[in-house]
Amino acid sequence: MATVAVPIERENYLNKEYGVASWLFTTDHKRIALLYLLSITFFFFIGGFFALLIRLELLTPAGDLVQADTYNKLFTMHGQVMVFFFLIPAVPAVLGNFLIPLMIGAKDLAFPRINLLSWYLYIIGGLFMMYTIVNGGVDTGWTFYTPLSTQFLDTHVVAAALAIFIAGFSSILTGLNFIVTIHRMRAPGMTWSRLPLFVWANYATAIIQVLGTPVLAITLMLVALERIFRLGIFNPQMGGDPLLFQHLFWFYSHPAVYIMILPGMGVVSEIVTCFTRKRIFGYRFMAVALIAIAVLGFLVWAHHMFIAGISLYSALAFSLLSYFVAVPSAIKVFNWTATMYKGSVSFDTPMLYALGFIGLFTMGGLTGLFLAALGIDVHVTDTYFVIAHFHYIMVGGMVIAYLAGIHFWWPKISGRMYPEFWGKLAAMIIFVGFNLTFFPQFVLGYMGMPRRYWQYSPEFQVLNVLSTAGATILAVGYVLPMVYLLWSMRYGKLADANPWDAAGLEWTTSSPPTTFNFDETPVVTWEAYNYDELDAPKEVPLER
């Protein structure tokens, strides 16, 4: 398969230096983004492998594939790996790292060495996680509830807690870097109200990372100390309170879900505008909605604890607040839809993924209304209804947004185009596989199937079989992009600087960009998503 005669390749961040050392000691935000891309993909497949085993076991009501303890380890580590080693870093550490300096006209993030340190911390945390997995695993559930995790299990709880603790610092440093970068490194003319929503989204995310993650850190520390020194902080027999753990844990872990979804929403805003050739409908409301979600997200944590033993009045307060936090998300969905009105819509792969996101996030978000409803939550909490809800948002939302972003910016990142046919095919396979996997779980949940069940009552079997069938289809869908994206790095069509004719400073650089991004610092005089200017008939010279 001969490549077309290639002109002498311009120097860019990929070919500037070769050799492992040039990658492992890089401070270039774009190279660090690729280091993250490799590592989170690795963990995604580990977590996905655990998921496949879980779904295989659940084909039959009896526990007949693996032992009960093994099953408990599988769902625990699936959750820990997917949440802390894939979902939390994915869009910020890969796409955010790569794009934020480009989008704001900067040469790098504010603290390039801290960026690299972030990646190393992630890797060290990942090594602790691999140690845990390889040495027998951990079976606390990803939520580590006490006193089960502190007193009743003899698996590698401390190692897993340490893994997540260290990865948490990676997340904190990334957030810190983004906040300072966005505040201080914007190019002249790039005011806050001209920022792409992707930047706003990562900014809101960074605030959550910086404020919430330290609380998880200290909570896991206390669990580790309690196990090592047999303290009694969470042990009722020693005067401790298991509910204290839950409050501390969920204080971080609820905002964490917004760390996962907000960057995805940012990606969708970039894509929807590009593939409708329009400004986003209601830019200000969209930006404020991102911040509102981040702030309100800190006020709702005990909606994970309605039946945990909190008072009736606490439950009422947290339920009401949970309804408040749903409003800005709804606003975003309406605004994306309105952006399509009187647009010029095309259906390239990134747009297919973005549309999938809007649909599936809407469904997932609406099911959140069920869970926030106290009377219903009593019945469906701790069942497959919750599992379906959060997978709709995390997988149907977040993973799809991540793939959308990877495809959209692939030409910028790699200098190559991915094959459009395979892109569309994979998107559709993923969409079908996803719905088949998780929709039946809503029904299972309301019918009463509890979560974390290795064996289950026979009447739940049919829906479980459907779900497993969907999972195998979904798996195929995920493998496809791995294959063709890798293929494209060598054999894909060469991309020019702006194959989508998209707005945004990142598209003014070469594909791939040079190490320092811009030959000259841009001076911005236009609003975000100025497609009306870009697409205007060309008598007027463009302002770039």
Place this chain on the structure above:
Amino acid sequence: MFENLPLWPVRASSTAGSVDALYIFLLTLCGVMCIGIFTMIAVFAIRYRRSAGNRAEPIEGSTALELTWTFIPLGIFIFIFVWSAAIFFRERTPPKDSTEVYTVAKQWMWKFQHIEGQREINELHVPVGRDVRMIMTSQDVIHSFYVPAFRIKQDVLPGRYTTAWFRATKPGTYHLFCAEYCGTMHSGMVGDVVVMEPAQYQTWLSGGAAAGSLSNTGQGLFQSLGCSTCHRLDTQGRGPNLTGVFGKPVLLEDGRTVTADENYVRESILSPTAKVVSGFKPIMPPFQGIVSEEQLNALVAYVKSLSAQPSGAAGTPNLKPPPGETPSTTQ
């Protein structure tokens, strides 16, 4: 309505209907929303597709629309909140004359103690149409008492009591599941709730307990553990007279006032110095590690029974003696 659709469990409690009603409303609302949004997206995608030559029209936004689709959803959400809060309030407020069943959850089984004395493991017999209040605690980790057919679920914690109540409306056998991950055999911690017609239930009851009622067991323990030495029932001893105490406010040494509920009695047995009654000294020894959860339940039931008398009774309460012992009026 729609009883036989495999979308929800049978409705076998007094609250199941109202939970399902809200659920169906939400399903409808969300269905309508989804269909609405998806249709709009599809219509816009097709009507404004680029391949038909459409060019985009520059539209910045519309504050009026934004406010509309902010406040209308907010209004709907508050409506849902109020409706579901009402259901929750009912679910969390057991009726006053409920029958009580003490529950001890442990890895990996459910132990039930009926007031009349029956003990069951993993099976709970209840009569149809009667309000039943579960008073639950765990011996080890957090569990959760879940009966899908009743639409109730309540976490069961170590170190304290949590409660749940239901009124079964349909005879039958229904799943009981543990719904809080509790270790290896979490998925095996399942059982049945058997709802019987009142006559059958009476028959079942009378087949039962040799040990006498729960509060009788408690009374026996009260004596054998030496509680009666300080907690005299005829007069004030070194410890407070427990007659009529349950359910009433108690003034503590540090000035706080608390209600003497099950958790208070339990804590006072296990960790007496946590809340010392005003006017008394913290001299009661702790019984942590000395009494089992079942024994605690019996003691709590006994203390409760001391309040079942008309208030102001200063004499010895009218209690059945423990089986095999002669009744004594002073201790």
Place this chain on the structure above:
Amino acid sequence: MSDSPTVVATHNPDLQHHFSSMEQQQDASMLGMWVFLITEIMFFGGMFFGYMVYRFYYYAAWLEGSQHMDFWWGTINTVVLLCSSLTMVLAVRSTQLNRRKSTVVFLLVTILFGLAFLGIKAIEYHGHWTEHQFPGLNWSWPGPYSSQVALFFSFYWAMTGFHALHMVIGIGLVLFIAYHAWKGKYSALYFNPVENVGLYWHFVDIVWIYLYPLLYLIGHKKG
């Protein structure tokens, strides 16, 4: 080598290439330190929250525990830390006034105060250890509320332990700055790293200002 062509003819050798001016670099690094300190507040905040919850539940035990803290060592340590913050601020000021020697001296005195703090804590820890006041490892409590006082001590060890860890890191940072100050790296034009380390140092001091009354002064009466 594609370096940025917008290099200004005479730029500060400490200007990092991705910043367009020293002012931007200094602004960024100071904002970075403030954001980091906010994360530290949240980190310690979790422990303070747990402490407050149990203090509410078990006030008598908290009182007991606090009476067994060494009031005098704790108070001396508070004074020591306050002095160290003073010398730290004077070090920053000396840098701003281009006084290299003073800067180094003040930084070294700050380190001495820091070491004194740690030394006193070591004495206290040793004392608590020999009194069997380490929950889980050698706990033995003769009085009432034993497990609740153990909870108090758990928080004591965890909170002061993490604080001490931060002190050690702080001393390391000050040492690093002192070395570079001695080499003449800082001046009125570039004192930003000294300022940032100063911020960190003050923060660790402030955490102690909260720990001291919460641990040492519960129900404390003079004499």
